[in-house]
Amino acid sequence: MADQNNWHDLGSIAKLSQKPVQQIEVQQTKIALIFKDSQFSAISGVCNHVGGPLGNGILEGEYLVCPWHYYKFHWKTGEGEPGFEADRVPTYALKTEAGHLWVDLNPLKTRNKIPHPPLALARKPERAPGPLRVAGISTTVMDLKYPRVSTSELLLEESLRHAKAKGFDTHLLKLRELKFRHCEGFYSKDAHACIWPCSITQIDETDQLDQVYEDLVHWADVLVLATPIRWGSASSLYYKMTERLNCIQNQITTHNNQLIRNKVAGFIITGGQDNVQSVAGHMMGFFSELGYHLPPFPYIAHSLGWSMENMAHNVHYVQRSHALKEAAQELVDRCAELSEHLISTNAPNTLIHRAGRKAYKAERHHDLE
Ligand code: FES
Secondary structure (H helix, E strand, O other): OHHHOOEEEEEEHHHHOOOOEEEEEEOOEEEEEEEEOOEEEEEEOEOOOOOOEHHHOEEEOOEEEOOOOOOEEEOOOOEEOOOOOOOEOOEEOEEEEOOEEEEEOOOOEOOEOOOOOOOHHHOOOOOOOOOOEEEEEEOOOOOOOOOOOOHHHHHHHHHHHHHHHOOOEEEEEEHHHOOOOOOOOHHHHOHHHOOOOOHHHHHOOOOOOHHHHHHHHHHOOEEEEEEEOEOOEOOHHHHHHHHHOHHHHHHHHHHOOOOOOOOEEEEEEEEOOOOHHHHHHHHHHHHHHHOOEOOOOOEEEEEOOHHHOOHHHHHHHHHHOHHHHHHHHHHHHHHHHHHHHHHHHOOOOOOOOOOHHHHOOOOOOOOOO
16 A cells, blocks of 8 residues: 555645645645644645635635635535535545655545536527527616616617617617626636636526626627716726626637627717717727627717706707617617628637737736747
């Protein structure tokens, strides 16, 4: 038995016992070393989910919590939490000699991964045959019980009415009606911690942003997004949503996986004061980075400007404006024309070009000689 062991000196016990949990790498084996109740234990430092560094996690009772998406493994047995015991990470034997801690790199128990059923969102995006599909997303915030008039939403509804009249399928999502969490910065932990479908969607089954993901990635050919201008920027709900869309873009960095392909986006921007071009600039830049195509003149907008800020008048103006109604219809026409062209040419389904941050794979830190 003795010659089957693969013992390695980890260092002095006095030093190693100073941290309750630490990630250690010995000969390319990643180990989570735990010191609890005056005892050491060693389990794999690689999480069963998508490889998070367990040794950077925290202890919660008898369990080590993965820092990426919070899977838990018993600090001694490496087994998942109650109900998931079969989902196990390797464990390692330890011994002490002359004040030093040693680990046997041949695991006592091997890894056992229990596959979790994939979410429907994880399926490969493939356009189902049928009429053009136009999704509208309104980012306006208001009281659900006592709604008010939203000028951007009025124009969005006009766009969708027009799309329907042309024989397209339409779907309207109002972000204010969805309960969804803020992005919690998984990408800031590690590019590989920001996963698709979104980490929060996988962790929290009550989170309703899956409806937006479904429309954006799978259902819609055309996205028409409407926002009010709030202090010179798009609505707070717009930003809450876009931060959660990082997982779509990050797939390019981590998996060469372009989820948005052959899709078109157009924008509707209205506000009592000006700053249309700045809001439009953000929207065009962001959705281009997701992979959307923009038609010529990709946005329509309305603002009465700094010296004309009069909200009651502003609402009345938009409700009665033939020009804005026509502009909302023409925006859909431009988007649809480009979309039909993209669908008919059926661009290849592999990522050919990389750009910006996505020019580099997650493993590459720089491209200097
Ligand atoms: S990688 Fe550990 S929970 Fe996701």
